[in-house]
Amino acid sequence: MSQRKLKIGCAGLGRMGARHALNFANRTPRADLVAAFTPDPKEKEWAATALPNTTVYLNYDEMLKHPGLEAVIVATVTTAHAEQAIKAIQADKHVLCEKPLSTSVEISQSVVDTASKKPHLKVMCGFSRRFDxxxxxxxxxxxxxxxxxxxxxxxxxxxxxxxxxxxxxxxxxxxxxxxxxxxxxxxxxxxxxxxxxxxxxxxxxxxxxxxxxxxxxxxxxxxxxxxxxxxxxxxxxxxxxxxxxxxxxxxxxxxxxxxxxxxxxxxxxxEHAFVTEANEFTAACLDNSRLPFKLSGAVQxxxxxxxxxxxxxxxxxxxxxxxxxxxxxxxx
Amino acid sequence: MSQRKLKIGCAGLGRMGARHALNFANRTPRADLVAAFTPDPKEKEWAATALPNTTVYLNYDEMLKHPGLEAVIVATVTTAHAEQAIKAIQADKHVLCEKPLSTSVEISQSVVDTASKKPHLKVMCGFSRRFDxxxxxxxxxxxxxxxxxxxxxxxxxxxxxxxxxxxxxxxxxxxxxxxxxxxxxxxxxxxxxxxxxxxxxxxxxxxxxxxxxxxxxxxxxxxxxxxxxxxxxxxxxxxxxxxxxxxxxxxxxxxxxxxxxxxxxxxxxxEHAFVTEANEFTAACLDNSRLPFKLSGAVQxxxxxxxxxxxxxxxxxxxxxxxxxxxxxxxx
Amino acid sequence: MSQRKLKIGCAGLGRMGARHALNFANRTPRADLVAAFTPDPKEKEWAATALPNTTVYLNYDEMLKHPGLEAVIVATVTTAHAEQAIKAIQADKHVLCEKPLSTSVEISQSVVDTASKKPHLKVMCGFSRRFDxxxxxxxxxxxxxxxxxxxxxxxxxxxxxxxxxxxxxxxxxxxxxxxxxxxxxxxxxxxxxxxxxxxxxxxxxxxxxxxxxxxxxxxxxxxxxxxxxxxxxxxxxxxxxxxxxxxxxxxxxxxxxxxxxxxxxxxxxxEHAFVTEANEFTAACLDNSRLPFKLSGAVQxxxxxxxxxxxxxxxxxxxxxxxxxxxxxxxx
Amino acid sequence: MSQRKLKIGCAGLGRMGARHALNFANRTPRADLVAAFTPDPKEKEWAATALPNTTVYLNYDEMLKHPGLEAVIVATVTTAHAEQAIKAIQADKHVLCEKPLSTSVEISQSVVDTASKKPHLKVMCGFSRRFDxxxxxxxxxxxxxxxxxxxxxxxxxxxxxxxxxxxxxxxxxxxxxxxxxxxxxxxxxxxxxxxxxxxxxxxxxxxxxxxxxxxxxxxxxxxxxxxxxxxxxxxxxxxxxxxxxxxxxxxxxxxxxxxxxxxxxxxxxxEHAFVTEANEFTAACLDNSRLPFKLSGAVQxxxxxxxxxxxxxxxxxxxxxxxxxxxxxxxx
CATH class of the missing domain: 3.30.360.10 (Dihydrodipicolinate Reductase; domain 2)
Incomplete structure (x- = not known):
């Protein structure tokens, strides 16, 4: 088991984003939440106290450039999921994307297509019940x-x-x-x-x-x-x-x-399923082990x-x- | 409350018929199971012991002529329900007919039509859950x-x-x-x-x-x-x-x-719903009170x-x- | 199975007595509640309607003399249980006595002693949970x-x-x-x-x-x-x-x-345990079969x-x- | 809320000790498990992998001298609880001691007496159900x-x-x-x-x-x-x-x-009660807030x-x- 920690960033600090961020920061021993993105100054202010070891960006592309960043959680609004997931994959980051990838079948498929070009990356859609x-x-x-x-x-x-x-x-x-x-x-x-x-x-x-x-x-x-x-x-x-x-x-x-x-x-x-999800996604990235389910199911x-x-x-x-x-x- | 008992006959002594017969004979204080009909000699034999105070007929029409008979339970095979219910109504008997009246909407409706010509009779379809x-x-x-x-x-x-x-x-x-x-x-x-x-x-x-x-x-x-x-x-x-x-x-x-x-x-x-059904049907016949639900619903x-x-x-x-x-x- | 019915009388028509009386009258096919005793005129009046086929006595000894009486339920106040049970046994009746036989060990034992002299009688203490x-x-x-x-x-x-x-x-x-x-x-x-x-x-x-x-x-x-x-x-x-x-x-x-x-x-x-008790006690009396438990346990x-x-x-x-x-x- | 982390050591790495150690290492964001004590070389070996950031001592007194150590969990055998707790208090450490303090009332009381001389320390007996x-x-x-x-x-x-x-x-x-x-x-x-x-x-x-x-x-x-x-x-x-x-x-x-x-x-x-216990004990030490219950109850x-x-x-x-x-x- 590698003792190295996964450097991860969280896009979105709203309702679900904040929960993912706190789980990766405090309840995922093998991960370091090094970066976060939110366009909302109030959420940035909240993060200053709640996530003291995390750099918060008001621009998603900036966050992707955070030194040493290896993985990204996409937990913004549904309409942004696919674009941000694709950008992260193209920047060679592992991705945990909240469900659904998109409300459009075609756009959802484009995430899968992008991921299939980078088979060394772990790209997962966050169906939390799978971890319950x-x-x-x-x-x-x-x-x-x-x-x-x-x-x-x-x-x-x-x-x-x-x-x-x-x-x-x-x-x-x-x-x-x-x-x-x-x-x-x-x-x-x-x-x-x-x-x-x-x-x-x-x-x-x-x-x-x-x-x-x-x-x-x-x-x-x-x-x-x-x-x-x-x-x-x-x-x-x-x-x-x-x-x-x-x-x-x-x-x-x-x-x-x-x-x-x-x-x-x-x-x-x-709640505990989300914590398990964070820990298992982290382990798959660090150990290059298989994710528990395929990305293509998210399109189906x-x-x-x-x-x-x-x-x-x-x-x-x-x-x-x-x-x-x-x-x-x-x-x- | 009338102390008179309702004289009732049970058509069918198969699985459900036998249960109805025993319930009216032993667990319905205001009813007397005076008659029963079965075409099956084995069931007739069973009745000789289980229903000692009941006259058993091998012919339905004969049973309808039992002296003083006031009401009939129709608990034979589904295909016979409607015909036997109609005969009983025409013979001026109250009727408790097992569900469904028929598998045909038209035939079911014909039971309702026959009953509507005898508004003084209580005619009910045995939806037992209504008594649970x-x-x-x-x-x-x-x-x-x-x-x-x-x-x-x-x-x-x-x-x-x-x-x-x-x-x-x-x-x-x-x-x-x-x-x-x-x-x-x-x-x-x-x-x-x-x-x-x-x-x-x-x-x-x-x-x-x-x-x-x-x-x-x-x-x-x-x-x-x-x-x-x-x-x-x-x-x-x-x-x-x-x-x-x-x-x-x-x-x-x-x-x-x-x-x-x-x-x-x-x-x-x-089981207890069937006993309640027997007692409430009996009370409605004796006291000329309203049945708990309408016959027409059975057609719907x-x-x-x-x-x-x-x-x-x-x-x-x-x-x-x-x-x-x-x-x-x-x-x- | 004998088709004869057990002629039984109920001593006491108070809270529990009335329940026993109704159970033997309406829910015990092999018993006939032919007699009842209550010192209370109001309870006698209630019985006139609720128990139309039962003769009600204002004197317990009179009830014991009811023609053909075979068995007695003792469901009066606790202080009267033992005396009435003993009188019934001496009058050669089967007895179902409500619990406890007495609040005194010695008096309870005297009921057992009396019963042991009439081994052909069924004498039972009404521990209803035994029938649940x-x-x-x-x-x-x-x-x-x-x-x-x-x-x-x-x-x-x-x-x-x-x-x-x-x-x-x-x-x-x-x-x-x-x-x-x-x-x-x-x-x-x-x-x-x-x-x-x-x-x-x-x-x-x-x-x-x-x-x-x-x-x-x-x-x-x-x-x-x-x-x-x-x-x-x-x-x-x-x-x-x-x-x-x-x-x-x-x-x-x-x-x-x-x-x-x-x-x-x-x-x-x-409620259903009491009905089962009534039916099983009746069967034991009619068929001379064993009661489900011994009277002596009531003293213990x-x-x-x-x-x-x-x-x-x-x-x-x-x-x-x-x-x-x-x-x-x-x-x- | 202080962003400083509590430097804590765990005495005992057996059944319960190992659980406490893992909880403080991985599930208590405000604590750092800097030290541990076990006399058992096999447990020390386990810790090398499971607790990579923790220094493991084979001598309890040595562990107490770990630089910057602020608090101790006592999770050894019951017979050692009181002595180790007292030593830790005397060394000016906060203490979370597994139950019971001792099987002797007098020895249990001696822990309370020692703690009462250091009112600035948080000393708690680990009644885990209190955190459930x-x-x-x-x-x-x-x-x-x-x-x-x-x-x-x-x-x-x-x-x-x-x-x-x-x-x-x-x-x-x-x-x-x-x-x-x-x-x-x-x-x-x-x-x-x-x-x-x-x-x-x-x-x-x-x-x-x-x-x-x-x-x-x-x-x-x-x-x-x-x-x-x-x-x-x-x-x-x-x-x-x-x-x-x-x-x-x-x-x-x-x-x-x-x-x-x-x-x-x-x-x-x-399990979750133990995690809550770890987090609340840590918070009380860092924030100098009240523990949820008094140490004296452990003697009672x-x-x-x-x-x-x-x-x-x-x-x-x-x-x-x-x-x-x-x-x-x-x-x-």
Whole structure:
């Protein structure tokens, strides 16, 4: 094991960027967060105290030139992911890019194409659930044959309400709920069923699209403890992940019954997965070992997400042939 | 409260018929099971011991003429439900008919039409979940506003594997899984969202239809403890029914973890609901009080079930206009 | 199986008496509740409607003379249990006597002595948990060796607050909490570990005895959902009964967390056990089959309960020798 | 917040020592593990790789002289705790000492006395449960009045079987199960009920002391998933901590039922508490802020643990007067 530390920089110090930066600075023993980029002076000010050993740049290209920099976390807004990831790869840096690579299939593919020209670099899309202890245990059990042949996968991802209206504004650029949020569920399906799985058809339904209730419904999905959960049904059993969510191990026995509190947001649920992600990405860069999954899956996930979004909007089911090409409804 | 007992007869002494007969004979204080019909001499023999106070007929029409008979339970094979229910109504008997009335929408409707000419009779389709304490509590909580405005209903019904091949033979006449089995889920949606709800579209997917694994898959859905469960998601909360199934209140702490056993079949789960059904149907007949739900919903449920079955077979989504008429895909 | 019905009478139509009477009248197919006794005219009036086929006596001795009466349920106040049970045995009736036989060991023993002179009679003390499906399943699992050698038994029984002050008045004659309430836990220990177990010592502690908070504490034990539960720890595993109590199968997902409601009192928890008790007692009487447990255990349970009550009051641990005789502390 | 890092040394690199060392080296951003002590050359060899930036000493006194050393973790065998803690205090180092300070009340008190002469030093006994998120949430809820007035505290601590015979050898010096293991439960009681609580009496029972099954029983307490748990019963509710233990969030649905796996040992359960402990101890040293609890409680805990051990051995209940002095049984 090399005792050398990985010199890494973090692009973006917003909500997720700040978390990545703190994880690499304080909870990733083999990494040094030497640089960070933010266009926001307030975030730069925050970093002066929170990240005392990190040089903060207001310009992304400047950060890439930080002496000795070996790797970059891209955790800016989704619209910037692909361009910044491509620039970093071209500057010969390893890249951990937040999901999705892009809301466009073509642009996502361009990141993969760029990376394929630099096979010595580690380029990973940050599907954090892949590093979660529960999802990993479920995968191992499935892989060991505990549930026979996996047949049905069911998964839901939710996000916490931001009453500031953040999501409504965010929705303009997010690519829609399937590309932004449920991309985690799609990625999990690709993981559990294998990236070589062929999608035959997709269909989406939602009440936000057909009623003037978008905001209120989002409120619902969050305020009430509708939580992330997944299940894999096999021919001999079922694995459920987070069907019974739990914050701490405390139960309250009250006159109204027995009550468990649950994590208030996805970071409360997945905090340790992000730390594991940081440590495993760092190890892969330093030891030149394999990343746990392929970058190309990130394009497949966007492709499926976009088809679901289209189905949601059109109300139609979308069919594919065995090579993955779309079949027009009139030709069915 | 009348102290008079309801004289009732049970058509069918097979799996469900025998249960109904025993429930009316032994667990329905206000009913007397005076008659039963079965074409099967073995079942007649069983009844001689199990139902000592009941006259057993090998001919349905004979049973209808039993002196003083006031009501009939129709619990024969699905293909006989409608005809026997109609005969009983015409003979001026109250009727509790097992679900579905028929696998055909038209035939189901003919039962409703016949009943509507005899408004003094109580005619009910046996949707047993409507009598389950858990489903009722969930309905009450929803009705009291506990989860805000109900928005999404999700429900699954499974059946236990019969390794004798019963289901494969049964499938020939059952009308398919949506009309036979998931009709419970459809009925629950009509209950929770109201019978006046308008269906906009239906779409079904399944792996049994597209793979030569029907039997093995059925095996799976049953042998493994995939259990009935439902959830109602509202704007301010969620109600889950049987998300954590439980047979007894025992938990086993073993080296492999903590384990709960669960009911081995739907009757283990719903036994008490069937007893409640028997008692409430009896009370409605004796006291001329209202049945808890309308017969016409049973036609709607078959209609939706048939559309789902068609969607499963064709791979297409099916759309309806606001009056419930189908819209051709080409006209969308 | 005899088709004859057992003619039974119920002494007491108070809280528990009324439940027993209704269970034998309506939920015990092989029994006829032909007679009942209550000294209370209001209860007699209630019975006129609720038990239309039952003759109600205001005098216990009169009830015993009811033509054809074969068996008696004793469900009056604890202080009357022994005398009424003895009278019934002497009148050659089978007896199901509510727990405890008496708060006095000697008087309890006198019931056993009387019964031993009439070995053809079925005389049982109503330890209802012995008929509960969960406790039975746990016993079976233990008996099959699922947890190795049973080593530790832990059990708690609670009762629901009666804000009328019922319990405070009741406490005057109840024999104290260990003889009245925790006698269930003691009986369970005798069941699970065997009636031949030798008690080495007992010690009791409680906050009700040392603080002026008796009533308020009782309130606590009830209002808050401190529920009955038991666990049997063995050398290879543990069985927990009702560690996670559950009323219906509904879970509420609310902003404050996930909540289950639980049965509001012991009858909500044990209703079906009482019905099973009624049916099994009836079957034993009609078929002259063995009762599931011996009457003598009821004396042992009172003996242990009295020792615990004494320990609670004196603050001392009480020791016994191998024959069950007490050892004075000064002789240890 | 000071950006300076705390220079700390770890005495002991055995089971717990190695964990503390790794936590301070890799998961405590404000600490530098500059030194370590172990008398074991194999552990020194392990440290060369695992703790590349730490100087390892084979002599404790040498380690205390490490340049700039400010604080010491004492994680050696229990018999060395007190002497090493006292030496460190005398050398003007902050001390985090593993529990118990000693198995002797007097020796434990001598650590407190030494520390009281150096009030500028932070000296803490490592009761790790005090840093656990679940125990803290339960304390906060109790403190906010969620369960009314706390009345009963029930708690159990178990350890994992070490089939090497480690525990049997260890037992010679451990001070017995109450001082070594259940001292956590005692400390929790002092925390939840307040360190000023007066103990009136203690009584202990156990099957290990009276049967030749010590080893096998220990095996049991561990191999089977008897897990740590606590509950606080108040006048208006109950708080349960880890009544339903959980390793990951995965549930297995199998033919035998629904199963959760649980953490295999106490470190799996409390790993994050140890990390929090390391970070909070470091912050208190650097910022000269208050430790979360007083050192003197560690003496009280040993005192109560010794009395319980004595009660276990003698079979007697032990009484104390209001000042904490023992009352002889003959004087009661």
């Amino acid at each position: 202890a529960s999802y990993r245990q479920a995968y191992d059990r499935m892989d060991q044959g505990a549930i026979g042949r996996p047949s049905v996968f069911r998964s839901q991802t939710c996000d916490k309400l931001d009453p500031s209206g953040f999501f409504v504004a965010y929705a303009e650029f997010s690519g829609g709920i399937f590309v932004d949020c449920n991309i985690h569920d799609i990625d999990l399906a690709l993981w559990y069923f294998g990236q070589d799985s062929v999608v035959k058809s997709v269909v989406a339904m939602g009440i936000t699209a057909v009623q003037p209730e978008l905001r209120r419904h989002k409120d619902v999905d969050n305020g009430i403890g509708i939580h992330d959960m997944s299940e894999i049904i096999g021919t001999e059993g079922k694995l459920a992940i987070n069907a019974n969510p739990q914050g701490t191990l405390v139960e309250m026995h009250e006159p109204q019954g027995i009550r468990r509190e649950i994590p208030s947001d996805y970071y409360g649920r997945f 996930a966007v492709q499926i997400g976009c088809a679901l979004q289209e189905s949601l909007n059109s109300g139609q089911k979308i069919h594919f042939d065995e090579t993955g090409r779309r079949i027009e409804t009139s030709k069915l | 304490a858990s489903y009722r509590q969930a309905y009450d909580r929803m009705d009291q506003g506990a989860i805000g405005r109900p928005s999404v209903f999700r429900s699954q019904t499974c059946d236990k594997l019969d390794p004798s091949g019963f289901f494969v033979a049964y499938a020939e006449f059952s009308g398919g899984i949506f009309v036979d089995c998931n009709i419970h889920d459809i009925d629950l949606a009509l209950w929770y969202f109201g019978q006046d709800s308008v269906v906009k579209s239906v779409v079904a997917m399944g792996i049994t239809a597209v793979q030569p694994e029907l039997r093995r898959h059925k095996d799976v859905d049953n042998g493994i403890g995939i259990h009935d469960m439902s959830e109602i998601i509202g704007t301010e909360g969620k109600l889950a029914i049987n998300a954590n199934p439980q047979g007894t209140l025992v938990e086993m702490h073993e080296p492999q973890g903590i384990r709960r056993e669960i009911p081995s079949d739907y009757y283990g789960r719903f 449920a078959v209609q939706i079930g048939c559309a789902l079955q068609e969607s499963l077979n064709s791979g297409q989504k099916i759309h309806f206009d606001e009056t419930g008429r189908r819209i051709e895909t080409s006209k969308l | 499906a969960s406790y039975r399943q746990a016993y079976d699992r233990m008996d099959q060796g699922a947890i190795g050698r049973p080593s530790v038994f832990r059990s708690q029984t609670c009762d629901k607050l009666d804000p009328s002050g019922f319990f405070v008045a009741y406490a005057e004659f109840s024999g104290g909490i260990f003889v009245d309430c925790n006698i269930h836990d003691i009986d369970l220990a005798l069941w699970y570990f065997g009636q031949d177990s030798v008690v080495k010592s007992v010690v009791a502690m409680g906050i009700t005895a040392v603080q002026p908070e008796l009533r308020r504490h009782k309130d606590v034990d009830n209002g808050i959902g401190i529920h009955d539960m038991s666990e049997i720890i063995g050398t290879e595993g543990k069985l927990a009964i009702n560690a996670n109590p559950q009323g219906t199968l509904v879970e509420m997902h609310e902003p404050q967390g996930i909540r289950r409601e639980i049965p509001s009192d012991y009858y909500g928890r044990f 349970a009172v003996q242990i309960g009295c020792a615990l009550q004494e320990s609670l009051n004196s603050g001392q641990k009480i020791h016994f020798d191998e024959t069950g005789r007490r050892i004075e502390t000064s002789k240890l | 998120a679940s125990y803290r949430q339960a304390y906060d809820r109790m403190d906010q009045g969620a369960i009314g007035r706390p009345s009963v505290f029930r708690s159990q601590t178990c350890d994992k079987l070490d089939p090497s015979g480690f525990f049997v050898a260890y037992a010679e010096f451990s001070g017995g199960i109450f001082v070594d293991c259940n001292i956590h439960d005692i400390d929790l009681a002092l925390w939840y009920f307040g360190q000023d609580s007066v103990v009136k009496s203690v009584v202990a029972m156990g099957i290990t002391a009276v049967q030749p099954e010590l080893r096998r029983h220990k095996d049991v307490d561990n191999g089977i998933g008897i897990h740590d748990m606590s509950e606080i019963i108040g006048t208006e509710g109950k708080l349960a901590i880890n009544a339903n233990p959980q390793g990951t969030l995965v549930e297995m649905h199998e033919p035998q039922g629904i199963r959760r796996e649980i953490p295999s040992d106490y470190y799996g359960r409390f 805990a040993v005192q109560i643990g010794c009395a319980l051990q004595e009660s276990l051995n003698s079979g007697q209940k032990i009484h104390f007067d209001e000042t904490g002095r023992r009352i002889e049984t003959s004087k009661l």
